[in-house]
Amino acid sequence: MGASNNGFSVIGKPLPKPDAVSKVTGRAIYADDMLPARTLHCRILRSPHPHARIVSIDTSAARRMPGVQAVITGADLPIKFGILPVTQDERALEHEKVRYVGDPIAAVAAVDEEIAASACDAISVEYEVLEPVMSIDEALVETKDERIQDYGGPNNIHKLVALEFGDVDAGFARADHTREDVFFFQGNTHLPMEQHSAVATFVDGRVTLWSSTQVVHYVHRALAKVLELPMNRIRVIGAAHGGGFGGKTDPFAHEIIVSKLAMLTGRPVKCTLTREEVFYAHRGRHPVLMWVRTGVTKDGRITAMHFRSALDGGAYGSYGVASTFYTGALQTVTYDIPAYRFEGCRVFTNKPPCGPKRGHGTPQPRFALELHLEKIAHDIGLDPVELKQRNFVKPMTRTVNWLRVTSCGLEECTERVLNASGFRKREKKRGHGMGFAISSYLSGAGTAIYWNDMPHSEVQIKVDRGGVTAYCGAMDIGQGSDSVLAAIVAEELGIQPADVRLVTADTDTTPIDLGSYSSRVTFMAGNAAIQAARKMREMLVEAAAAKMGAPVEAVAVGGGRIGDFSFEDASILAEARFGTLTSAGSYTPPKIAGPYKGSGVGPSPAYSYSACVVDLDADPRTGLVHLNKVWIAHDVGRAINPLLVEGQVEGSVYMGLGEALMEEQEFRKGLHKWPSMLEYKSPTFLDMPEVETFIVETVDPEGPYGAKEAGQGPLLPVIPAVSSAVFDALGVWIDEIPVTPEKIVEALRRKEKGEAARFGPARFPSIPYPACIKVEPPAKELDRAAPASI
Amino acid sequence: MREVDRHVVALEVNGEHAELLLPVHKTLLEVLREDMQLTGTKHGCELGECGTCTVLVDGKPELSCLLLPVQIEGRAITTIEGMAKGSDLHPLQQAFAELGAAQCGYCTPGILLAAKSLLESDPQPTRDGIREALAGNLCRCTGYSKILDAVELAGDRMMSSPPRGVAQSAGGDEEL
Structure with a gap:
């Protein structure tokens, strides 16, 4: 509701999608629906160990099996690739060492999938098992055996970032009150309904790959590099897509493998991952431990903030360097923070690599920030909503870390959800609570993944x-x-x-x-x-x-x-x-990145804004949470198609609720504890409450007809709003995502015993961050005539 | 290599009769997709956990990944390909297209069939009744809201007019 179509004939109308009929009739062709004549089926042998050196691989028995057309190992695909130019650390098949359970080692193309699987079983691999590194704490100290990767460091640290904008010490010195908190956001995964799938052919000297990918261009580049073919000999086509959420944004081993196998056999080759393999392919939400300290004046104005993050990255780089920067980038885009210090760290562990999931690197700090500010408001006796509103960024300003804010609908989004939900007039009743949070997200990264003009x-x-x-x-x-x-x-x-x-x-x-x-x-x-x-x-x-x-x-x-x-x-x-x-x-996005190393992550031609209220019941006896309703307002600039914007907003709310209450992954001895759709809990029809969506249109000066993004931002405020509503209901803080019944019950038990009424991490580890790069803040007001100019 | 036991199995799919020589362990899901080229039936887990592969057997939703063709010989199987009458969409398909209830569309065939079965037994289900009937079908895109709206809309339309075909257009030209 709320969208307009002033003066337009198509823009602003709730029209069905161009492919709606093919999707409701089962005629959309997803990658696994393709079966060109003479297709061979590929299965991949994966590591059973989280960390091991490969001593030898014997594929002779597999090669002899009837129906097997080709068997390849890392020796056939030795060139490394990776989504970021700075972390080209993956191989399609690893022949030297494996770094997580599921790391690919060998692949078979056979006339059917069962034969391919049997042939994988017939491959014998000798391993020298190494000590695995399974947590942030373990990654920060010296291990018995070698490091996971041969770059980064010290120990298993992948990346360290330290930036300071403005005079943070002076900001804290003029604060009337400061507070420190520690938060943890457990990792979770995308769980697309469609498993990754790819089909390759090699005809007339050209590779054609149909894949379930979000990034045909980056797959194209990776194939050219690893297959050592010019890009004009490779064609990548995105098949109908069965869901990504960030999980199909890396070039994947199976895409390279089927291309290589098609080149070797001269036949089409298809590989569809099993559901279990999808859990190990991962690239999902990083587990992030966070420490934040903020100073405020007695009327609640922020004077300085210091934010630290530690990301459990898994075994490879993936988007991790960008993810690390994102944990510190967008705090300033919602709140006016005059002095800001960010120290970030990503570590390697022997688990499936983490990467981007809806909100990429920003849901974790958004959760921490929203709860932290609420606690500060309680400390100084101010209404949390009031404290947040006093610090809202204004349109047409530049943040202390040089991010350019043009259109900004924070105030309107906030008013819409507060009014509709009756948040300010809510009844105080034990076991019933409402929570409020806000957020912002990019409308596209302002810089490309690899440097170019x-x-x-x-x-x-x-x-x-x-x-x-x-x-x-x-x-x-x-x-x-x-x-x-x-x-x-x-x-x-x-x-x-x-x-x-x-x-x-x-x-x-x-x-x-x-x-x-x-x-x-x-x-x-x-x-x-x-x-x-x-x-x-x-x-x-x-x-x-x-x-x-x-x-x-x-x-x-x-x-x-x-x-x-x-x-x-x-x-x-x-x-x-x-x-x-x-x-x-x-x-081409305007060149608006700030003048400092690391400024490439965070700038966007426009930011969307969201505000959310969650209403829930929380049972003090069992810790069970029942969601009653969610109100969400999203500043999309202008809704090109309000039906689709609502769909993106509702889907984001759903995914945020899943992360807030149930979705998490844990590993035992390198094995995923819940690699199935039954055990990895995600919300069903029965878990999902009614959602009331408000589309707010601020008409961005540079967006198409004023439009901004809708697909990721609305997830962000939902997660802190859930935890805030639990506090409203029961008076305990759950400083750790997901907010499970066990954590609620434990926090209530601690409260009864007179301990701190919270559940969450007790400490943030000691991390050897380098000295901060000090950056002078920009002028705060944008030149309205030429907002892109610095 | 183990010997595979094969049987001739007669199946009735979307009103068409087919006889197939099948390994006994091959699931209905695999047979539909690989032997009959009915790839509208999707798979999400192949363990009976996600509902994606739902088909109708004698009008009732069943998970095709957990069924063997020999179990259902002679019974009427309906897949998504059998839901429209020729080029006329079923009212559920029409409502899903109009309301944006299919985003990536991968869970859509299974949900449409489960909803068809529901509306045939209860033409005016409550919203909670729809939730209950579709609780075994996961969707990661929509947050379920637009699916609920679409099932309600289709139910209303089917009540107010006898089931009849609607032109197979998602209505791109008209304002909805």
């Missing part, structure tokens, strides 16, 4: 005898990026979205889009689509005007007409006048 998204449009085709590398993972493209092109050309044919996520036929991560597609591909469509409209209008003998200003576009002509007739006039009708648009 090229656009982040490009769109081409072809018009041919009235038929409009839009080409873009963007990958629709269910979030609706195809809908956004169709809506924008239709809006600009005065036609209907159903009139726009889409070709997306195919590295042979579509111009680049970097992928569906960092909530970037609507903002970036949307702007590129507007530019391409406006160029096309100019040609159509000019041709129509010439035929009408009228100035171009007199040619109206809309309702399937260009001036006096139908769209089809206008396109014929334009094609006669200009030749082949094509146009292109691209989007």
Whole structure:
């Protein structure tokens, strides 16, 4: 509700998706639905040890098995890859050492999946087992055996970050009150309904890979590197996508393996991970331990903040360096923090690698920050909502760590959920509570994953005898990026979205889009689509005007007409006048990163804002939580399709509730304790409360028609709001996610015994952070005429 | 290599009769997808935990990953491919498309079939009744809200007019 469509014919309308019918009829083709003739099936042999050297691999018995067409090991794919240029630390198949249970070692292509699996069983691997490192504490000290990775350090530290913006000591010195808290956010995983799957062919010297990926471009790059083929010999196509949430944002071993096997066998090769393998492929939410200290004046204004994080990264780099920076980047985008120190640390452990999950690196600090500020408010006798509101950032400002805030709907989001929920007038009753929290997220990372000056998204449009085709590398993972493209092109050309044919996520036929991560597609591909469509409209209008003998200003576009002509007739006039009708648009984010090392993580052309109220009952006897209702308001700038925005917001609320109350992963001797959909608890229809969604439109100055992101930000405030509501209900703080019944009961027991009424980590470890890089803060007010200028 | 016991199995899928020579241990899910090219039935766990592979057997939802074809010979199996009448969408399919109840769409076939069974036994279920009936089907995208809305809408439409086909368009041209 709340979306407008002033002056637009398509933008702002709740239209169904272009692929809605194929999805409700079972005709959408996901990667595992493909079975080209003569397809071979691939299974991967994975390490049973969390940490071991590989002494030898004997594949001879497997090779002799009838039906086995190829067996490969790390010797066949020795080149390392990784999503970030600074951490090229993975191999598709490892032949020297394994670093987590599930690390791939060998792969078989056979005529059916059972034979491939039997052949994997027939491969014998001799290991020299090494001492595993299973926790942040263990990673910080010297271990008996060798380190997990041969870079980073000391010990098993992967990355250390230390930044200081403004004079933090002086900020604390002028505070009337300071407080320190420690929080822990347990790791969890994406759990997409679709297991990862990829199919490769090798025909005419070219590899074609269909994959369930969010990032066809980065898979393309990784394949070129590891297979040692030019990029023009590789084509990556995003199949219909069965859910990502960040879990399909790395290039994966199985994508490289099936490509290599297709090259060796000359036949199509398919690999679909089992559900258990998906749990080990992971790349999900990092477990993060956090310490935060904040100073405030007696009227609740923040004077300084010092935030420390320690991330349990698992065995490889993945996005981890970026994740580490993200745990410290966005605190300042919601609250005006005049002096800020951030110290971050990521460690390697012998567990599946962590990476980006919805909200990438920011749900953990958001949980800590929201609860921490609430506790400060209680300390100084101020209403927590009031304290937060007094510190809200303002639109058109720059934060102390140089992040540029343009549109900002924090105030409106807050008022909407507070009013609708009756939060301020809630009845105080033991066992019933309401919690409030806010958040912000990027509308696309302002910098590319690998350094370059090229656009982040490009769109081409072809018009041919009235038929409009839009080409873009963007990958629709269910979030609706195809809908956004169709809506924008239709809006600009005065036609209907159903009139726009889409070709997306195919590295042979579509111009680049970097992928569906960092909530970037609507903002970036949307702007590129507007530019391409406006160029096309100019040609159509000019041709129509010439035929009408009228100035171009007199040619109206809309309702399937260009001036006096139908769209089809206008396109014929334009094609006669200009030749082949094509146009292109691209989007490059403004260069707004601050002048310091590490400033590349955090900048975004715009930030979305959210506010949330959770209403729940918490049983003091059992610790069981029953969710009653969630109110959420999200500043999306402008809703290009409010139906899809609501869907993203509701899905985010759902995923946040799952993380807040039940989703977690733990490992025992390197083994996942719950690698199945039954044991890894996620919310069902019965767990999910009613959600009331408010779309807030602030019309961002640089977003397409003012639009910002919707897919990730609304998850963020839900998690702290749940813990806050438990405090409201029972008077105990659960400073650790997930908020389980056991933790609630234990906190109540401690409270009864007169101990601190909380459950959470007692201490933050000693970490050898380097001296902070000191950064002078920027001028706070943006130049409204040229907000991009620094 | 172990010897595989194979049987000829006669199946009735979406009103069509098929005889297949199948290894006895092959699940209905595998047979539908691999031997009959009915890939609209998806798989999420193959352990009976997620509901994704739901099909209807004699109108009742069953998990195809836990069924062997020999168990259901001669019984009427409905997959998502059999839900629309020709090019006319079932009212549930129409409502799911209109309301955005399918995001990634992967759990959608199983949920549609489970909802079809529900509406056939209870045309006007309560919201909690829908939750109960679909509790075995996980969805990670939607937060379930739009699915509940779509089942209610389809139920209302089926009550107010006798079941009839609606044109197979998600209505891209009209305002909904």
